Every structure is written in structure tokens, then in C-alpha cells.
Amino acid sequence: MGLRHVDMFALAADLVVFALEDTRLKILLIRRGNSPFKGHWALPGGFLEKGETLEQCAERELAEETGIELRHLKPLGTFSKPGRDPRGDVISVAYMALVRTDGLTVTAGSDAREAAWVPMDKLPKLAFDHAKIIDTARTRLTDDLYQSQAVFSLLPDSFTLAEAQSVFEQIIGEPLDKRNFRSWLHKEGILQETGEERRGAHRPAKLYSLEEGGL
Amino acid sequence: MGLRHVDMFALAADLVVFALEDTRLKILLIRRGNSPFKGHWALPGGFLEKGETLEQCAERELAEETGIELRHLKPLGTFSKPGRDPRGDVISVAYMALVRTDGLTVTAGSDAREAAWVPMDKLPKLAFDHAKIIDTARTRLTDDLYQSQAVFSLLPDSFTLAEAQSVFEQIIGEPLDKRNFRSWLHKEGILQETGEERRGAHRPAKLYSLEEGGL
Numbered sequence: 179m180g181l182r183h184v185d186m187f188a189l190a191a192d193l194v195v196f197a198l199e200d201t202r203l204k205i206l207l208i209r210r211g212n213s214p215f216k217g218h219w220a221l222p223g224g225f226l227e228k229g230e231t232l233e234q235c236a237e238r239e240l241a242e243e244t245g246i247e248l249r250h251l252k253p254l255g256t257f258s259k260p261g262r263d264p265r266g267d268v269i270s271v272a273y274m275a276l277v278r279t280d281g282l283t284v285t286a287g288s289d290a291r292e293a294a295w296v297p298m299d300k301l302p303k304l305a306f307d308h309a310k311i312i313d314t315a316r317t318r319l320t321d322d323l324y325q326s327q328a329v330f331s332l333l334p335d336s337f338t339l340a341e342a343q344s345v346f347e348q349i350i351g352e353p354l355d356k357r358n359f360r361s362w363l364h365k366e367g368i369l370q371e372t373g374e375e376r377r378g379a380h381r382p383a384k385l386y387s388l389e390e391g392g393l
Numbered sequence: 394m395g396l397r398h399v400d401m402f403a404l405a406a407d408l409v410v411f412a413l414e415d416t417r418l419k420i421l422l423i424r425r426g427n428s429p430f431k432g433h434w435a436l437p438g439g440f441l442e443k444g445e446t447l448e449q450c451a452e453r454e455l456a457e458e459t460g461i462e463l464r465h466l467k468p469l470g471t472f473s474k475p476g477r478d479p480r481g482d483v484i485s486v487a488y489m490a491l492v493r494t495d496g497l498t499v500t501a502g503s504d505a506r507e508a509a510w511v512p513m514d515k516l517p518k519l520a521f522d523h524a525k526i527i528d529t530a531r532t533r534l535t536d537d538l539y540q541s542q543a544v545f546s547l548l549p550d551s552f553t554l555a556e557a558q559s560v561f562e563q564i565i566g567e568p569l570d571k572r573n574f575r576s577w578l579h580k581e582g583i584l585q586e587t588g589e590e591r592r593g594a595h596r597p598a599k600l601y602s603l604e605e606g607g608l
Binding site: 181184225258 | 395396400401404440441443445448468470471473475480482483486
């Protein structure tokens with residue numbers, strides 16, 4: 179009743195971590211310190227070790243390679259196309275997260291020579307099938323955009339409607355109609371006015387926060 | 394740059410296939426022909442082989458063990474708790490599907506001694522962590538219930554509102570208010586009247602079908 183005649187595989191947990199930095203949608207990438215793809219950019223991640231779950235592996239690898247500690251990663255999917263890794267049979271189990279960069283310090287470590295927030299619209303060529311994994315994450319984000327409050331976890335506690343619209347636009351990759359977007363927000367009852375305003379180069383803009391229990 | 398020092402695992406694809414049979418919500422189970430858990434009920438599934446993807450493995454195992462051929466399985470998640478399989482390090486990647494039983498013939502084969510549709514509310518004790526996998530599938534189904542049309546793929550082309558409500562109730566495991574349920578259906582514009590009625594022991598009931606492009 180053993181596993182003697184069963185094919186064995188290595189498993190890797192890979193992470194797509196989204197954040198807004200300077201109002202731009204970015205992804206956390208590392209530059210690989212080891213072959214294959216040495217020196218290339220890739221998603222943070224690494225091999226599952228005996229005695230841990232895939233979720234624990236994902237959290238451990240993220241902390242080791244980027245210095246960022248996250249919990250409650252969202253499962254994204256498995257990537258098992260034969261030949262996806264030149265080293266042999268490696269199945270990737272991918273997770274995603276949406277975070278705020280304030281208070282997060284990125285520090286490269288372990289197999290990562292460098293770690294950085296890279297703008298979604300300026301992604302370099304990536305190792306393995308990581309471009310495909312990011313594409314899947316972006317599709318998931320788009321699919322959930324109007325059905326979940328998750329995307330607002332990218333924004334600070336209070337934000338302007340223009341900032342909220344900008345996040346949506348960067349995720350779907352095209353401009354939205356301002357009036358329709360605001361009327362949708364209003365209909366869903368997701369946001370509430372904080373009573374504060376932001377003053378800058380333009381005329382003052384009202385600040386909003388997430389309504390408790392909305393959507 | 395090989396995988397010499399990397400821990401290796403067996404991978405299994407397991408399937409949670411839901412269907413309505415005689416208006417009852419059921420799951421497709423097999424009775425195991427081999428140890429461990431020989432003679433116990435379990436989800437259909439089996440080991441990933443080199444050269445195939447996890448999706449292909451899931452489709453192959455389902456066909457081998459139950460005679461049912463399905464495409465477009467929905468990824469459910471990974472189950473990687475150490476010790477979940479007495480044979481050693483086996484990671485399960487689970488998929489789910491919602492099907493109609495008409496035209497489907499279940500035929501046990503391969504490692505399955507028996508294959509059958511088992512009512513959700515009469516599940517036997519299951520092998521491995523398969524009860525937990527089913528629980529996860531049911532939670533997913535519940536979470537998506539009001540946001541996707543997927544659940545209607547359990548129903549025939551035309552159905553009564555009472556039949557639709559019964560499916561919802563069996564998934565969430567509790568009764569719904571008839572008036573609220575119908576008003577939600579109406580508001581969403583998911584269904585259209587077919588113009589036909591079903592006549593039976595009770596007064597005739599209007600038949601409905603899915604509105605194209607609703608929800």
C-alpha cells in the first residue's frame with residue numbers, strides 16, 4: 179500500500195502579491211540568485227518541504243525571499259503543464275494577496291538577489307511560466323472586481339473616488355466612465371464619506387472609506 | 394540545477410461532482426477496491442502521472458473509475474496537511490463540477506469497486522480527508538450561490554420555481570423564504586418563462602429557463 183510505483187513531483191508555492199505604490203498597481207518580484215533563470219525576475223516562491231502545508235510553504239518563502247510576512251493568502255490555482263520547469267517535474271501552486279505598502283519593508287534574502295515592487299504595465303520578461311501565473315491572477319482580480327470588496331484592501335483607510343477609479347482601471351487595463359463608476363459605487367453602498375477632504379493642486383476632493391458590511 | 398535535494402511528493406487529483414437525482418442533491422462517490430481504506434467510500438480520483446496536467450489527470454481518473462467523461466472542471470483547492478494519507482506524502486488537488494444525471498451512466502472501473510450518486514445529507518464515513526474536501530466544495534457552492542448561474546446547470550432546461558428553490562435550500566442546508574427567493578430571482582432577471590406548465594398532483598406550475606446573459 180505504499181507509493182513505490184507512483185510518480186513523484188516537486189511542488190513549488192509561488193506568490194502574486196499586488197500593491198499600490200505611488201498610486202500605481204505593482205507586483206512583488208524577486209531577481210533569482212540561482213539557476214535556472216539566474217539573474218531573471220520571477221515571482222517569490224520555492225519548494226514545499228516535508229512537514230509543512232502549501233500555505234505554510236508560501237508564507238515561509240515570501241518571508242525568506244522578500245522579508246514580508248503575510249497570512250491568509252488566497253489560493254489562485256495549480257500550474258502543472260509538463261516541461262514548465264527545466265529542472266524536471268515541478269508543479270506550481272500559486273497564491274495571491276492584495277496589500278498596502280505602507281509599513282512593509284522589502285528585503286531580499288535566501289535565493290533572491292533582489293526584491294522589488296514592479297509596475298504591472300512595466301513587467302520584465304519572467305522566469306518559468308510566471309507571466310502566465312500573473313495573467314491568471316489579474317483575470318481573477320478582474321472577475322471579482324465588482325463582486326467583492328477585496329480590491330479596496332489596496333487603498334489606504336481613506337481615499338478619493340478618483341483614486342478608487344484608478345485602481346479599477348489599472349486592474350482591467352482600460353479607462354472607466356466616471357459617472358457610471360460613481361453611480362455603481364453609490365448603488366452598491368460600499369463607501370461612506372469620512373467628512374474629510376484632500377487638498378492639493380486641484381480642487382478639494384472628498385475622502386471616503388469602506389462602509390462596514392457593504393457589498 | 395537539478396531536483397536532487399528537493400523533497401518529492403505524490404499528487405492526487407480528486408473530484409467533487411454534484412448532481413440532482415430525483416430532485417435530491419447528490420455527490421458521485423466510489424467504493425475503494427484497494428488499500429488503504431479498502432471497501433470505504435471516497436471521492437473519485439487518483440495519482441498524477443508524468444506527462445499529464447492535473448486537469449487531465451482529474452478527467453482521466455473520473456472516466457476510469459466512474460465511466461463519466463467531463464471537461465472544464467472547476468479548481469477547488471489543494472489539500473496538503475502532513476499525514477493526510479497513510480501511504481506517505483500525497484498532496485490532493487481537488488476539482489468540482491455540477492452536472493445533470495440524464496444521459497450519464499455511472500460504471501465503476503479501475504480502482505473503484507462500486508460507483509454511485511450518494512445524497513449529500515446521507516454521506517457515509519469517507520476515506521482520507523475527503524469529508525473535508527466535500528465540505529470545502531459545499532462552502533464554495535454556497536459562497537457563489539447568489540453571484541453565479543453555475544447552480545442552474547444542475548437543473549434541466551426548464552424547471553419550476555419550487556425546483557430552483559429546492560436546489561438552493563439543499564446547498565445551504567436550510568429553508569428559504571419563498572417570497573424573498575422569488576423576488577431576488579425577479580430582480581436579478583436570471584430566469585424567463587417558457588410559456589409551458591408542469592401538471593401533476595398539485596395545481597399547474599409555470600416552467601422557467603435561464604435567461605441568456607443574465608446575472
